[in-house]
Amino acid sequence: MTQAALRAVRARLATDPVVRAAITAYLALGANLGEAQATVRWAMAAIAALPGCALGACSSLYRTAPVDSSGPDYINAVVEISTTLCAPDLLAQLHGLEQQAGRVRPYRNAPRTLDLDILLYGSAKIHSPKLTIPHPRMMERAFVLMPLAEIAPSLVPAAQLLLVAEQACQRL
Numbered sequence: 001m002t003q004a005a006l007r008a009v010r011a012r013l014a015t016d017p018v019v020r021a022a023i024t025a026y027l028a029l030g031a032n033l034g035e036a037q038a039t040v041r042w043a044m045a046a047i048a049a050l051p052g053c054a055l056g057a058c059s060s061l062y063r064t065a066p067v068d069s070s071g072p073d074y075i076n077a078v079v080e081i082s083t084t085l086c087a088p089d090l091l092a093q094l095h096g097l098e099q100q101a102g103r104v105r106p107y108r109n110a111p112r113t114l115d116l117d118i119l120l121y122g123s124a125k126i127h128s129p130k131l132t133i134p135h136p137r138m139m140e141r142a143f144v145l146m147p148l149a150e151i152a153p154s155l156v157p158a159a160q161l162l163l164v165a166e167q168a169c170q171r172l
């Protein structure tokens with residue numbers, strides 16, 4: 001292959017979402033309005049169908065009291081995906097699914113039909129106005145750490161799980 005052809009391939013790999021190397025990411029799912037369990041299961045299937053995304057391990061569903069929020073108990077879960085989307089594109093796709101599930105944002109931390117967060121995106125550290133990765137509050141929340149530990153135990157230090165043990169979080 002000539003140097004010019006090699007440069008062209010490298011440029012395409014860097015910009016084309018179809019051929020970019022797949023990244024393992026972890027997503028948090030939550031719902032506390034409407035048919036929350038059905039919505040979370042629907043979201044898992046919808047994530048699997050997103051362009052450039054393949055669904056990996058899915059945690060059980062968990063029932064948790066609202067943390068920094070209000071309304072009925074939440075149904076939470078965590079899934080692993082393999083994705084060729086860049087992190088901002090992945091977030092945009094997740095916001096699209098929140099919209100499809102009827103999400104409205106009347107005020108900060110309002111009850112919601114569906115909340116989708118990116119917990120981890122490979123080993124990336126991102127601090128932009130729209131995206132912080134790793135998710136800044138993931139290590140404080142039993143409803144994230146318990147399902148994450150179920151599918152990826154090496155990512156959750158045992159000491160961290162102990163610190164959130166008093167938060168009510170029931171595996172269904």
Ligand code: AMP
Nearest residue numbers: 115116117118119130131132133134135
């Ligand atoms: P939420 O109310 O949980 O849907 O999140 C509100 C905003 O948080 C979103 O519009 C995102 O721009 C921002 N955000 C920052 N970091 C993240 C992340 N890691 N995952 C999802 N949303 C994030």
